[in-house]
Amino acid sequence: MEEVDICIVGCGVIGLAVAAGISKPGRKVIALEKNAGFGEETSSRNSEVIHAGIYYPAGSLKARFCVEGRDQIYALSGKWGIPTKKLGKLIVATVKEEEPELEVLLKHGLANGVTDLRIISGKELKQLEPNVRGTAALYSPSTGILDSHRLMQFFLGQAQSKGADIVFNSPVRKIQKVGERYAVSVSSSESDSFTFSARAVVNAAGLKSHRMAESVGMDIDKAGYRLKFCKGEYFRVRGGGSGQWVKRLIYPVPNKISLGIHVTPDMEGNLRLGPSAHYLDEAGLDYEVDESACEAFAKDTQRFLPMLKSDQLVPDTAGIRPKLQGPKEPFRDFVVCEESGKGFPRFINLIGIDSPGLTSSPAIADEVKRLIDVCL
Ligand SMILES: Cc1cc2nc3c(=O)[nH]c(=O)nc-3n(C[C@H](O)[C@H](O)[C@H](O)COP(=O)(O)OP(=O)(O)OC[C@H]3O[C@@H](n4cnc5c(N)ncnc54)[C@H](O)[C@@H]3O)c2cc1C
Structure with a gap:
């Protein structure tokens, strides 16, 4: 069975930012996307606002990643020409x-x-x-707007230039823990399917991220991960x-x-x-x-x-x-979690990444890189 170091599920802005952040020469990274192109779901269906970080409870991941991500996006914009406007x-x-x-x-x-x-x-x-x-x-x-497509294109280019494989039309159907590794099954049709082995998995599947966690055997209700x-x-x-x-x-x-x-x-x-x-x-x-x-x-x-x-x-x-919260339920934070505690080492869940996920994307990627560097 083919082996990779890290498999990322989903190529929205989060999966792409993570791919850009964790890829490096000598590390085999593959990012799989079920659609024919990147960012066709939530990442291209939002307000494209660079949030300042006002609304979220102090100490939450949303507050921290939003403020860090905002500064990173303006810095990336200055350095690489990703279109932004700090309108206020x-x-x-x-x-x-x-x-x-x-x-x-x-x-x-x-x-x-x-x-x-x-x-x-x-x-x-x-x-x-x-x-x-x-x-x-x-x-x-310091609130502004950005071209989210250009931000994603930038992350994609960075990931590819560091050697990551970004593969479209590749829906992940199942992930199974097999010994110390994960068997990732991909199939676009009955006849076209394959399975490979990954040492680590990053679940950035957006609207399907709870289903990915469930597929590997996590109890998503007990974990509070049902979207x-x-x-x-x-x-x-x-x-x-x-x-x-x-x-x-x-x-x-x-x-x-x-x-x-x-x-x-x-x-x-x-x-x-x-x-x-x-x-x-x-x-x-x-x-x-x-x-x-x-x-x-x-x-x-x-x-x-x-x-x-x-x-x-x-x-x-x-x-x-x-x-993660239903109508009238209290605030829920992003889930950014390496799941050793649930018996799934080197499986990193990114669940409930609603707003300000676009703004937070580079900061979430930094956090995933830190988690990967500790556990891989
Ligand atoms: C209405 C609205 C307005 C918003 N406004 C803002 C804003 O102004 N500013 C801001 O910072 N944030 C905003 N957000 C939040 C932001 O858009 C999201 O946090 C961000 O886009 C999430 O990115 P993602 O990569 O996690 O998800 P997605 O973009 O959904 O990417 C997940 C990817 O995973 C793929 N996938 C799923 N299952 C599989 C599978 N089994 N196999 C392979 N691939 C799979 C999907 O096809 C998809 O491409 C808004 C969100 C909404 C809905």
Whole structure:
């Protein structure tokens, strides 16, 4: 049976960042992707925001990796020309009653090391963004946007130049622990299947990552790894782009399950609204955008951007968040875990990598490299 040192399952931004981080001459790394290309799932169906690190509880992996990853992405952008724009972001209180929440977010952000945050008055908000209505706002100058495709292309190129094999059209069907190694079975059809042996496995399978853990024999309920799926839809705004309406990212005060429908300029300067948030069953995942939701999107957004009209909205994309917490459940952190403790040494699970996973990708890759260097 063919042998490799490390098998990575999944070539979204996380699998690719890990492949770039852990590959080196003399180490045999293979990254397998079920689709025909990289990043066709959650990694290309998101807001493309470089989050500053405001929302997450202090000491959480989300807080740490977001702040580290943000700085790494801006540094990579400067060095390698990956397109980013540090536009800044405003979280807007539309009524006085929402203002205490800005204080809470400010405290969270400061505790996480986001030192450039400040609360601004309604008057200053008007000066910065004349079309936005609010009584106060939390201003985050270091939030930005990026071209996620170019970031993934960069990680792919880095991984390949260090000798990693990136293989598409290769769904991993089963992983079995055999002695000190893992037998990884791949099959795109009945007739086209093969099995090889890996000393270590990195599970970066996104929406299927809990199923990969289950396939090797982990009790995903006992481990708390069963994913829930929270869909987010986007609408594009016809007109109003290129800084005519807003120059920065404009967010409402967040709700319990998501950051709220926000207004985000994309790299081309067009405006997008979204994402919404509603949970789906695992069997019924789809990327359809419900056109009839446009009135609700417009109504939510008009609270802070009154000039928006619902007939300016055009259905855009949708993405699905791989969440560990269900509706109304408390915060759950990323799982980044080497599973010796469960009897699976050198099997590294990356599960529940929802937002801010894109921003965190280089920092998650650093952590996986550290885990691999200890256990391999
Ligand atoms: C609506 C929405 C908005 C978001 N906005 C932001 C944002 O603005 N900023 C931010 O930082 N983060 C954001 N995120 C989060 C971010 O997009 C994700 O954290 C990140 O893309 C996760 O990457 P991934 O590689 O883990 O997953 P994926 O991109 O899903 O990659 C997993 C890959 O594994 C492959 N795979 C699965 N099973 C198998 C198998 N059996 N064999 C082989 N391959 C397999 C899949 O095909 C897929 O390509 C958002 C997410 C959503 C849904």
